[in-house]
Every structure is written in structure tokens, then in C-alpha cells.
Amino acid sequence: xxxxxxxxxxxxxxxxxxxxxxxxxxxxxxxxxxxxxxxxxxxxxxxxxxxxxxxxxxxxxxxxxxxxxxxxxxxxxxxxxxxxxxxxxxxxxxxxxxxxxxxxxxxxxxxxxxxxxxxxxxxxxxxxxxxxxxxxxxxxxxxxxxxxxxxxxxxxxxxxxxxxxxxxxxxxxxxxxxxxxxxxxxxxxxxxxxxxxxxxxxxxxxxxxxxxxxxxxxxxxxxxxxxxxxxxxxxxxxxxxxxxxxxxxxxxxxxxxxxxxxxxxxxxxxxxxxxxxxxxxxxxxxxxxxxxxxxxxxxxxxxxxxxxxxxxxxxxxxxxxxxxxxxxxxxxxxxxxxxxxxxxxxxxxxxxxxxxxxxxxxxxxxxxxxxxxxxxxxxxxxxxxxxxxxxxxxxxxxxxxxxxxxxxxxxxxxxxxxxxxxxxxxxxxxxxxxxxxxxxxxxxxxxxxxxxxxxxxxxxxxxxxxxxxxxxxxxxxxxx
Amino acid sequence: xxxxxxxxxxxxxxxxxxxxxxxxxxxxxxxxxxxxxxxxxxxxxxxxxxxxxxxxxxxxxxxxxxxxxxxxxxxxxxxxxxxxxxxxxxxxxxxxxxxxxxxxxxxxxxxx
Numbered sequence: 001x002x003x004x005x006x007x008x009x010x011x012x013x014x015x016x017x018x019x020x021x022x023x024x025x026x027x028x029x030x031x032x033x034x035x036x037x038x039x040x041x042x043x044x045x046x047x048x049x050x051x052x053x054x055x056x057x058x059x060x061x062x063x064x065x066x067x068x069x070x071x072x073x074x075x076x077x078x079x080x081x082x083x084x085x086x087x088x089x090x091x092x093x094x095x096x097x098x099x100x101x102x103x104x105x106x107x108x109x110x111x112x113x114x115x116x117x118x119x120x121x122x123x124x125x126x127x128x129x130x131x132x133x134x135x136x137x138x139x140x141x142x143x144x145x146x147x148x149x150x151x152x153x154x155x156x157x158x159x160x161x162x163x164x165x166x167x168x169x170x171x172x173x174x175x176x177x178x179x180x181x182x183x184x185x186x187x188x189x190x191x192x193x194x195x196x197x198x199x200x201x202x203x204x205x206x207x208x209x210x211x212x213x214x215x216x217x218x219x220x221x222x223x224x225x226x227x228x229x230x231x232x233x234x235x236x237x238x239x240x241x242x243x244x245x246x247x248x249x250x251x252x253x254x255x256x257x258x259x260x261x262x263x264x265x266x267x268x269x270x271x272x273x274x275x276x277x278x279x280x281x282x283x284x285x286x287x288x289x290x291x292x293x294x295x296x297x298x299x300x301x302x303x304x305x306x307x308x309x310x311x312x313x314x315x316x317x318x319x320x321x322x323x324x325x326x327x328x329x330x331x332x333x334x335x336x337x338x339x340x341x342x343x344x345x346x347x348x349x350x351x352x353x354x355x356x357x358x359x360x361x362x363x364x365x366x367x368x369x370x371x372x373x374x375x376x377x378x379x380x381x382x383x384x385x386x387x388x389x390x391x392x393x394x395x396x397x398x399x400x401x402x403x404x405x406x407x408x409x410x411x412x413x414x415x416x417x418x419x420x421x422x423x424x425x426x427x428x429x430x431x432x433x434x435x436x437x438x439x440x441x442x443x444x445x446x447x448x449x450x451x452x453x454x455x456x457x458x459x460x461x462x463x464x465x466x467x468x469x470x471x472x473x474x475x476x477x478x479x480x
Numbered sequence: 481x482x483x484x485x486x487x488x489x490x491x492x493x494x495x496x497x498x499x500x501x502x503x504x505x506x507x508x509x510x511x512x513x514x515x516x517x518x519x520x521x522x523x524x525x526x527x528x529x530x531x532x533x534x535x536x537x538x539x540x541x542x543x544x545x546x547x548x549x550x551x552x553x554x555x556x557x558x559x560x561x562x563x564x565x566x567x568x569x570x571x572x573x574x575x576x577x578x579x580x581x582x583x584x585x586x587x588x589x590x591x592x
């Protein structure tokens with residue numbers, strides 16, 4: 001039963017090539033789900049678009065630049081404020097969003113003048129900001145606007161600004177993954193190497209694929225500071241635009257999210273001979289490995305052990321408390337792609353949980369190679385899953401918790417199954433030692449919440465505990 | 481030896497991200513570099529780290545060698561040639577799984 005066709009997919013049998021159930025003794029040379037290909041018509045995909053991958057995931061995190069969306073205003077709103085990546089400059093990047101606000105007349109006559117006007121107006125309104133990202137959208141790409149030419153013109157006119165253009169119309173590629181790719185390769189081509197950093201340590205790294213979700217970057221930065229390592233740039237958590245221009249001066253690229261940012265690590269290796277070291281920064285045991293490997297690269301093994309000892313002393317007992325209560329709980333991971341392979345063994349080894357189903361929105365086959373190698377026998381692995389498939393999975397297995405985004409999260413809540421926000425977290429950070437405990441705490445709170453037993457009760461029933469808890473008179477309810 | 485090769489391969493499959501880099505040439509380079517370095521560490525050979533890549537291979541190899549020693553007590557019973565045979569066998573198995581017979585359609589795309 002390696003490749004599986006869900007009953008709900010009988011009319012779209014191509015979906016069978018996207019669903020795999022691992023059996024004993026199998027490896028990825030025998031079966032590997034198709035992925036990063038076009039969604040099959042008839043399957044209601046949960047995927048995002050290329051523009052979303054560029055703006056919401058990577059570019060929008062940068063803390064000191066204007067984020068100009070060249071397109072209708074809705075594209076700006078829909079990627080604003082939906083993901084919590086704070087910054088230490090009062091969350092500038094979360095507070096504002098900018099749009100060229102293209103209308104029908106711009107589609108007919110061209111929107112380049114409108115873009116130029118919007119860019120200059122934005123710089124005027126925020127005179128302290130001198131850096132800008134410009135994103136194309138479906139509309140402005142289709143009408144053939146040349147935003148790069150517009151931006152070069154503005155740079156010449158204003159003199160002290162620097163603008164980066166991402167060509168990421170929503171229709172490009174098959175999912176948000178294409179936007180990750182465009183931003184990575186574009187930044188490498190246009191901006192890396194255009195500025196020199198101040199070097200303060202002989203140990204320098206880039207932390208790639210960490211977006212400071214609820215403070216993840218702060219946690220990693222704390223460990224690295226204690227080890228005496230200078231981070232040239234986090235790509236892109238809590239980072240300044242100009243720090244990212246200096247990435248060529250790092251001695252090592254430490255990669256967490258290889259899906260959204262592996263491209264720039266590969267290019268930095270190819271062009272500047274900077275080695276790429278992939279690590280897991282989620283997971284109590286994984287972060288030990290990550291710090292030890294970074295320490296070994298620089299000959300800072302003792303420093304790494306000091307950090308590990310200090311953090312383990314603080315958090316090991318707390319994690320053990322949650323492990324006692326979470327072991328044996330069945331969990332599904334339905335997120336973007338990489339968190340499947342980052343989390344599956346971490347949840348099993350650190351907390352004794354069982355990951356029974358995993359679904360990826362935009363993972364490539366590389367991600368499925370990783371997750372199938374790490375995942376359990378009997379687990380269901382799904383590419384580009386749809387809602388009907390999720391219902392069928394939940395009918396066939398009893399899951400105690402789903403790690404997923406708010407959209408699917410609301411879906412499973414209606415089935416009275418708790419969910420934890422796997423994209424932007426409930427109460428993070430989730431990275432590092434303290435993050436592993438935070439994640440365990442959120443999962444514990446979700447699974448053991450009394451809300452679930454109350455949610456299943458009908459308030460119109462006289463002996464419903466909902467009313468007795470609220471001190472209501474059941475007879476009143478009966479009359480209603 | 482065949483069982484030992486499978487045991488180490490299974491450990492690497494489960495633990496190590498370097499075998500799954502984006503392209504076939506990255507995977508080949510990592511498997512050769514890290515496994516060769518792991519053999520040197522297990523055999524107690526002198527290690528000369530010249531290039532940045534050497535240091536990266538060493539970092540991963542050091543962790544892997546420690547994991548093998550911890551989880552596979554039989555490793556201490558192998559002599560130097562036994563370790564080399566093991567390492568070469570694991571290299572072949574990893575290349576088979578992650579490159580030669582990999583079903584990943586992106587492995588040989590010329591650009592990242």
C-alpha cells in the first residue's frame with residue numbers, strides 16, 4: 001500500500017502519486033511522492049502564490065525598509081500582519097504596508113507612472129527609511145510593466161535610496177515556493193557583495209532560513225553571542241536591508257529552512273566558496289547538535305558545550321514534565337514543507353509523541369526524501385493536500401493534535417480537534433531549548449483544554465454541563 | 481560487514497541533512513567529503529583542515545563519528561582496514577539511495 005488513493009480522490013486518480021504510506025523496509029528509491037508540480041484540477045489546493053512566498057515569507061520580515069506592492073491594494077492587505085515576525089525597532093515592518101494601488105485605468109494605460117509616484121510618496125512620508133523592496137503581482141506583470149527601470153530612475157533622482165525589485169507575480173511557478181526562489185536568486189544577483197560589513201569577530205556566519213517567528217532569531221542570536229560568533233545577517237529574521245548586502249563576508253552559512261532559503265546558501269557556496277551547513281534549530285536535542293556542529297567548525301567546542309549546559313539546566317526539567325503528559329499523543333503536521341522533517345523526529349524523540357500524518361503545501365521532492373527518511377512506518381505523507389483528504393485522514397486515524405495554519409486550523413477545530421499554529425506559532429518562540437518547551441507547553445494546553453469536552457455539548461440539552469458551569473437555570477433553556 | 485553498512489546507513493538516513501542537499505553534485509561532494517573525514521576520525525588519523533569545505537566536512541563528520549561510537553559498540557572492534565571498508569560501503573549505499581536511484585526529479589537541474 002505504498003502510494004495511496006483516498007476515496008475522495010476517486011475522480012482525480014492522479015492524486016495517488018502525491019500520497020505515500022511508509023512500510024517497513026522501504027526507502028525513497030522505491031516510492032517518492034510527486035511534488036512541486038501543478039495542482040491537479042479538481043483538488044482544492046491549500047497552496048499560496050509566488051508573490052506570497054516572496055513577500056510574506058522572506059522579504060516582509062526585513063525590518064528597515066518600505067515594502068511596496070505593485071498591484072491592486074488587496075495583494076498588500078492579504079500579506080500584511082498575518083505572520084508574527086517581530087523586530088527590535090518597534091516592529092516597523094509589521095505596522096505598515098505600501099501599495100501602488102493600481103486601478104483599471106493603469107491596466108489599460110500602464111502602471112509605471114503610478115509606481116514611480118507611489119515610491120516617491122512613500123520615501124517622502126518615511127524620510128528616515130532609505131531602503132525599499134518592490135514586488136510585482138499578477139496584474140502588473142501581465143501588463144508588462146518594467147519596475148526595475150522605474151526603480152533605477154528613482155534611485156538616480158533621489159540619490160540616497162536603494163531599491164530591490166522582486167519579479168514574483170502570483171501566477172509564476174506552482175506555489176509560494178517559486179517566490180522563495182525568485183527572491184533568493186534575485187537578491188544574490190543584485191545585492192550580495194554591494195556593501196562591506198564591519199567585522200567584529202573572527203567567527204562570522206549567516207543564519208539562513210530563520211524568520212524570527214515570535215522571536216526565534218533572538219533565541220539563536222543569544223546562543224551565538226555567547227559563543228563569540230558574529231552573525232553577518234539572518235536571512236531574514238530581525239535583519240536590516242544592508243546587512244543582507246554583506247552576506248558574502250560570512251565564513252559559514254548555517255541553514256535552517258532549506259526550502260525557502262537553500263538557494264542563496266547554494267549560490268554563496270558556488271560564488272564565494274562559503275560552506276553550507278544544514279541544521280535543525282527546532283527540537284531540544286537537535287539544537288544541541290546544531291550548536292556542536294557550529295562550534296566544531298570554528299574550534300569553539302567548549303563554548304558550545306557551555307551554552308548547552310546552561311540551557312539544558314534551565315529547561316530540561318520543564319520539558320520532562322510535558323513529555324510525561326504528551327507521550328503517546330498522536331499528532332499531524334500539515335504545514336508548508338520543511339517543518340515536516342524538522343519536527344517529526346524532534347516530537348518523537350524529545351516528547352514521545354507519534355506523528356501519524358504529514359502534509360506539505362509547497363515542499364519539493366527533496367523535502368519528501370528528508371521526511372520519509374526521518375518519519376515513522378505507517379505514517380501518511382501527503383503533497384499538496386486538500387480538505388477532503390484531511391477529513392479522510394482524520395476519519396481513519398485518531399489525532400490528538402494538528403500542527404497547521406489558521407485556515408486548516410479552523411477546519412479541524414470544527415471537528416473538535418485542537419490545533420497549534422505551525423506557521424506563526426501560538427506562543428513562541430519555538431526554536432532552541434526554550435522554544436522546545438514553549439511548543440510542548442502550547443501542545444499540552446491545546447490537548448488538555450477542557451474547552452474540547454464543552455464544545456461537544458449541545459447547549460439546548462437540559463443537563464448540559466455548559467449551563468451548570470455558567471450558573472444558568474436549565475428550565476429557561478428548555479423553554480428556548 | 482553488510483549488516484554494519486546498513487546499520488550506519490540507516491543512522492545517517494535518519495539523522496543527517498547533508499545527504500539531501502539540492503543537487504546530485506552537492507550530495508556526491510558531501511558524501512565523499514564527510515564520510516572520508518568520518519573514517520579518519522574513527523581511525524584516529526591526523527586531520528589537516530585546509531579549506532572552508534574541509535572544516536564543514538569535519539564538523540559534520542565529528543558529530544557522526546561520535547554518534548556511531550555511541551550507538552554501535554562494535555565499531556571499536558574494527559581495525560583500520562575494517563573501518564575503511566565500512567566507510568566505502570556506506571558511501572556506495574548513500575550514493576545509491578540519494579543520487580543514483582533517487583526519484584528526485586530536480587537533482588540534475590543545472591541551476592539552483
